[in-house]
Amino acid sequence: MRSFSRRTALVAATVAATAVLAPWQASASAPRDYEQAGPHQVTKVAGGPDQTLYYPSDLASDTAVHPVLVWGNGTGATPSQYDQFLTHAASWGFVVSAANTTNSGTGSEMLAGARFLVSENKKPGSVFHGKIDEGKIGAAGHSQGGQGAINAAADPLIKTVIPIMPGPLAVAGRIKSPAFFVSGQSDVVVWPATVKAKFEGASQVPAVYGQLKGTGHLLPEPGRTRLIGAATAWLRYFLAGDANAKSAFFGDEASTGLAHDPGWSAFERNAKADALG
Numbered sequence: 001m002r003s004f005s006r007r008t009a010l011v012a013a014t015v016a017a018t019a020v021l022a023p024w025q026a027s028a029s030a031p032r033d034y035e036q037a038g039p040h041q042v043t044k045v046a047g048g049p050d051q052t053l054y055y056p057s058d059l060a061s062d063t064a065v066h067p068v069l070v071w072g073n074g075t076g077a078t079p080s081q082y083d084q085f086l087t088h089a090a091s092w093g094f095v096v097s098a099a100n101t102t103n104s105g106t107g108s109e110m111l112a113g114a115r116f117l118v119s120e121n122k123k124p125g126s127v128f129h130g131k132i133d134e135g136k137i138g139a140a141g142h143s144q145g146g147q148g149a150i151n152a153a154a155d156p157l158i159k160t161v162i163p164i165m166p167g168p169l170a171v172a173g174r175i176k177s178p179a180f181f182v183s184g185q186s187d188v189v190v191w192p193a194t195v196k197a198k199f200e201g202a203s204q205v206p207a208v209y210g211q212l213k214g215t216g217h218l219l220p221e222p223g224r225t226r227l228i229g230a231a232t233a234w235l236r237y238f239l240a241g242d243a244n245a246k247s248a249f250f251g252d253e254a255s256t257g258l259a260h261d262p263g264w265s266a267f268e269r270n271a272k273a274d275a276l277g
Helices: 031-035 079-091 108-121 144-152 192-200 223-240 243-248
Strands: 042-047 051-056 066-072 095-099 132-142 160-164 179-184 207-212 264-269
Touching: 031 223, 042 079, 051 079, 051 108, 066 079, 066 108, 066 144, 066 223, 079 095, 079 223, 095 108, 108 132, 108 144, 132 144, 132 223, 144 160, 160 223, 179 192, 179 223, 192 207, 192 264, 207 223, 223 243
Parallel strands: 066 095, 066 132, 132 160, 160 179, 179 207
Antiparallel strands: 042 051, 051 095, 207 264
């Protein structure tokens, strides 16, 4: 387990990375660049098993297959309350299926969204036909939805997971893929210590813990934008092969972006995450 010291001085480090990118992919040179909108216009529609779908508007005309993000809302919330992040993810090339349920803690609705898109990928005439990368599906969610994301990540269909201030009724030891746990320093609904305990319980997979400085449970600014950028970078690295996103989380202390970003008050990696370099 490695805990990184917080530094306010400018870190003079340059990380160069190259990657072979699919036509829809864009690169970013620094972690905070992922806070900017991606290259795609976004279409938002109702569809699937009670889902809200967000996807690149040029899906039909490009030649690439796209990774998937399934989303779980907090208790009583709907996708419209997370529209900023879900639209942002689609602008970076993800097909997003956000479960409309206001009680997403089991993760079952999130998995239903993933399976719907896998089915549509095989269906001639669907806008998603031949456009879904079935091996690149991630799950994320906030509060009860973060709990649901952990539960969904017990299914091998999910290749990475981002539990944001997750609820208590999920066992991190069941996660089967890399995980980015997020807490808020000022969250009095889901205490940071409980999120860190879940991170510590995920030793079987590469896991990272980040604490948003001064941020409460409802994700006010500027923490919300910091989270959107970091979550996008994580998904781009693990699901889209974007090597430029790696430096947000991995590398030595001097070159790991979130270890020095003043918007994050704590950052840790477990041993398996350290091994990713």
